[in-house]
Amino acid sequence: MASDRQRLAILISGRGSNMAALLYAAQADDCPYRPVLVTGNKPRAAGLDLAEAEGVPVRRLDGRSATFWDDLDAALREAGADFVALAGFMRIIPEDFLARWAGRIANIHPSLLPRYKGTGVHEAVLAAGDTVTGASVHLVTPELDSGEILGQVEVAVLPGDTPERLADRVLIAEHQLYPRVLSAHLARFTDxxxxxxxxxxxxxxxxxxxxxxxxxxxxxxxxxxxxxxxxxxxxxxxxxxxxxxxxxxxxxxxxxxxxxxxxxxxxxxxxxxxxxxxxxxxxxxxxxxxxxxxxxxxxxxxxxxxxxxxxxxx
Incomplete structure (x- = not known):
């Protein structure tokens, strides 16, 4: 199976908890992807240290650089990436970059899309009085959080929830959802x-x-x-x-x-x-x-x- 696995690059901006979920899921013998690169826009992001400790190649790029997007594209191509997973990557991706990787970038978002795009999701859920929220894995397109939805999971909103408590529970669900949905999506390309x-x-x-x-x-x-x-x-x-x-x-x-x-x-x-x-x-x-x-x-x-x-x- 290893030779057939899709080569996955993961982009982060912080601690990379969803990145970690993807890395550990890749250790399963039947996982259809293998991580070949972890990088992002913050060279000191804590998640990069974890990726290095787990033996995954890391590139410490600086998102403030004028050449950042070209540098990122070059790093992905040098790693031979087939697909890119955003895992807490906090940058809006330019359209020309997306065009180069059209259909090959996925993201995880902490709501049941198409509801509550962008930031401030948990506050919006509580303000609306929703009893259910969740997370979505979707393909990335130029329109924010609007690409094809690959999979979702629901999370109950509890009485007395705060945005912080709700975010913690949704994040647990994200860690289960992302590897499962990404695996199903990538497996079909060699099916x-x-x-x-x-x-x-x-x-x-x-x-x-x-x-x-x-x-x-x-x-x-x-x-x-x-x-x-x-x-x-x-x-x-x-x-x-x-x-x-x-x-x-x-x-x-x-x-x-x-x-x-x-x-x-x-x-x-x-x-x-x-x-x-x-x-x-x-x-x-x-x-x-x-x-x-x-x-x-x-x-x-x-x-x-x-x-x-x-x-x-x-």
Missing amino acids: PAWIEAQVAARALALPETSARTSHGAPAWHVGAKSSGKLFAILSVRHHGEEAIGLLVKGAGPEEAADLVAHRPELYFRPAYYAPAGWIGVRVDRPETDWDHVAEWLRRSWRACAPAATLKRAG
């Missing part, structure tokens, strides 16, 4: 069944296609059974490959060699299929661009479709 469903939805949206198998692997066919051809195959670590890849028909071996040379993290030469002009596209990473995958499927479909099918499709 062959989930990946197959993503590919199938896009492949079968193309005209005159059907699902088939090719040597036991999920595959998609265009045209009649007698005259059609396979145009996409899902390779789940076949023939010694480490990746889960979508095999599609390219322009030929030269194009494949060029793509692999320039984007080895995304493309690979599939065993047995490469000489016939097939290209492997990795589809087992959080940053998988499914629009890009769909474009490759369309291109491969056109390369393999019978002339009559192409004529009918226009």
Whole structure:
């Protein structure tokens, strides 16, 4: 499992109690992520000392630096981070930074979103007379606390609660919620069944296609059974490959060699299929661009479709 784990970076600004929950959850054999970096905007944050003591690489960046966001981006990329978890990271993230990591940053917020965004949550809950509050894990987008909600947990509001007492109880719930929800979210990126469903939805949206198998692997066919051809195959670590890849028909071996040379993290030469002009596209990473995958499927479909099918499709 260890080689398949997503590489997680964690950003903090203080003691990092949610960071600690993520670190300790990662010690489980079935955890789908492994922490590869803890950093943030305060070089003396107490949580960095804890991360170092637990053997996790740390970068002590200064959020007051004019180059902070570029330095942070560089640190994440040097660590090979697949995904970023905010754990008490008290900075508003610029839109250009979010664009670089779109869909790959999660945060935990101490309310049942979409209620009570921003700060002062517990005071607002008590002022409203709510009997239930909670915590939410969500993807980070430019609009504050408004990204897709990945999971939530409810926490009862007790008579006589103060903001401090309520915050302490919600924090306990956060420590349980964050590792569980993040694990479920990250596990799907290496789950062959989930990946197959993503590919199938896009492949079968193309005209005159059907699902088939090719040597036991999920595959998609265009045209009649007698005259059609396979145009996409899902390779789940076949023939010694480490990746889960979508095999599609390219322009030929030269194009494949060029793509692999320039984007080895995304493309690979599939065993047995490469000489016939097939290209492997990795589809087992959080940053998988499914629009890009769909474009490759369309291109491969056109390369393999019978002339009559192409004529009918226009």
